[in-house]
Amino acid sequence: MQDRFIKQISLLPADLANELVPLLNQQFSGHLDAQQVATLLQKTGLTKAELMFQLLNIAKALALAPISHFYVGAIAEGNSGDIYMGANIELPGRALCHSVHAEQHAISHAWLSGESGIRDIWINATPCGHCRQFMNELVDGGKINIHLPDTKAQTLQHYLPNGFGPKDLGILQPLMQKQQHELYCEDHNDPLIIEALDHASLSYSPYSHNHSAVVLEMADGRTYSGRYAENAAFNPSMMPMQMAIASLVRHNQSFADIKRALLVESSVGELSLIDVSSDALLSVSAVPLEHIVAEPV
């Protein structure tokens, strides 16, 4: 089991802890498939709600909060029934606007894993206004059930009445609906570029058209990617660098092992993420940010 879960696992009921220990192996990165969840329910006799609130203790352990020391965990259930954990991530020494909220982290985790929508989300603290707005960008966002400790589950619509969302800007294909914005670049031989182009084509940037993605490559050759996810209210948008860093943290990798970092963005966007991405990267690594501007196919 990974060291980061040792303290949290001791807070769980013994039979759940016994079932979880083998799952929290070195490969664990906050994902449990529907079958694993069903097995945990069956082996422990817990209700779904009881299990999810217990699992938030594990999700919380994925946090990186050097500024607030306040640990938030979230678990998003995708349409497939698989569950995706996330936790808040604060970038050391950087502006607070670089932070990733637990809800954004869990949702981006589900999106990167190929989910087409979120049905339910469990959070150990009430979602802030920024997260309510972020969730309102999702397919059927208003219908997502929000589960908080000691509170009746309510929809996002309840927590964000009269919400502003993509429809207000004429966007009818919201976040997590399949995007396809193929990009082209001369260099076909660099696997990092190919991976970044693939993710950029799946990015969600209906407002600026800056289809973009970041890939971080580690010393052992593993890669962690992030796609740009815009928001109708602009400021709650999630940057591709933050999404890639969140993925790296979830996989229990060390920033010191980042060997290459690449940002690919579309030439037709109204803006560039180069400076904001470099600033975020610099907080965790001295590796220079490689930058490619790609043409739409």
Ligand SMILES: O=c1ccn([C@H]2C[C@H](O)[C@@H](CO)O2)c(=O)[nH]1
């Ligand atoms: O809805 C919320 C509210 C706060 N936080 C995080 C952000 C920051 O890291 C810390 C303090 O606000 O808690 C979340 O993750 N979700």
Ligand SMILES: [Zn+2]
């Ligand atoms: Zn929030």
